[in-house]
Amino acid sequence: MNTPPEFALSRRTLLKLGAGSASVLVAPAAMADVPGIGTPARAPVTAEVAFKVNGRARALKLDTRVTLLDALREHLHLTGTKKGCDHGQCGACTVIVDGRRINACLSLAVMHEGAEITTIEGLGSPDDLHPMQAAFVKHDGYQCGYCTPGQICSAVAVLKEIKEGIPSHVTADLTARSEASAEEIRERMSGNLCRCGAYSNIIEAIEDVGGQRA
């Protein structure tokens, strides 16, 4: 027998209420200044934000809690950017903001007023692939493909970071420029996980675009 939806809802609400009242009982009144404790619940708040996504101006009215990732996926329907862990650990949500790669899940949309955002949809299209997209196809840099948009956005930014002379953990000489070697790419891509384990092909694809391979 299926659980009636009313029951599921009330059970969840009950659990929520239970957890809330338990923490109220434990937290002493003197803890009002402790971040996160004793703060009264607040009704949802909306705010306006305007930024450019893939060259197109977008204006949104959003709950302040909406992350850049959810704004892109749920509000602008740019679902190429993926939600993996939603905690900055997997890199599936990597997008390029004002020329730098970031985890879109760990950034609020309202904090990006005036920003220029590039997602996987803005790098290339099926008919006109970005060189990094083409290299991932050529080198078979994926299996299931879920992490791929984040890998590709990250990889494009990695090559730019190397070109700009930004050092990494494996850069031997901090006063010299680093090269797009496999070692540098491996280190710089460590914020992008691939549970299928396509890493060796991903590195080959990036090396290819980086000019280290013929």
Add this chain to the structure above:
Amino acid sequence: MRAFTYERARTPAEAAAAAARTQGARFIAGGTNLLDLMKLEIEIPSHLIDVNGLKLDTIEATEDGGVRIGALVRNTDLAADSRIRRDYALLTRALVAGASGQLRNKATTAGNLLQRTRCPYFYDTAQPCNKRLPGSGCAAIGGVSRQLAVIGTSPSCIATHPSDMAVAMMLLDATVETVRADGSTRRIALDDFYRAPGKTPHIETVLEKGELITAALLPAPLGGTHIYRKVRDRASYAFALVSVAAVLQADGSGRVALGGVAYKPWRSDAADALLPQGARAVIGNLLQGATPSPENQFKVQLAERTLASVLLQARS
């Protein structure tokens, strides 16, 4: 995540005043740590003050031959700055040993100093944690403590400070510059900045309500050989089990600081004075009185061996 109101601050003093008068207010800059904790409802601010527009994002030379690093300088930009790479290589090395490229692009200098512990019991809201919920107890003591502190602990908390950057800054004698809610400014030596857990591990720094970090100052460069060695469970993108920061001079003198062992980067002048005698003498002094758990007692030997390796590297 709980709902919150949001404002963009226009000046540091205005931000500090707003934070002091608004209950449940938090500053947000990079947001990489705060938003993670807000999603888990470990941090539940009811008001966020976005400080990204405060123009505290420059690195400037100071009159005493040092540098003033704006609170909002991103970790990537600080690591890549040519003066930092040349004169404070330790700081660049520590920065690039931490987090991922994506996180370093957002994370700020002040946010890095103020990041919260990664103690698994702080993150698990089903467990007691005196840092998260004062008075609830500490599940880490007697729990899974492999990553946790071996010195400077209290019966209330054995969390570590997770930053790599702060370890380098501590060794380099950094000072934190702040603005308070009344608009006054002050400077706090990083060595005095973090509070020992004692009975109040939820109070982590000496910052007052509303007080905003505006810069980190480094004195004139120390010269010497700069080495940051981080030992962790995987080669990249993991927190330190133990890290050793060292600036070593040709005459055998120098400075050492340890990460991953305490609530703050751990160093002392007395331990540094023993550098000519080798790693065992230095770590023996620095970690004297350590109270490791059976799970993390390896950190004492690991610190000694890591320093021995660093000293060998400096001589070669």
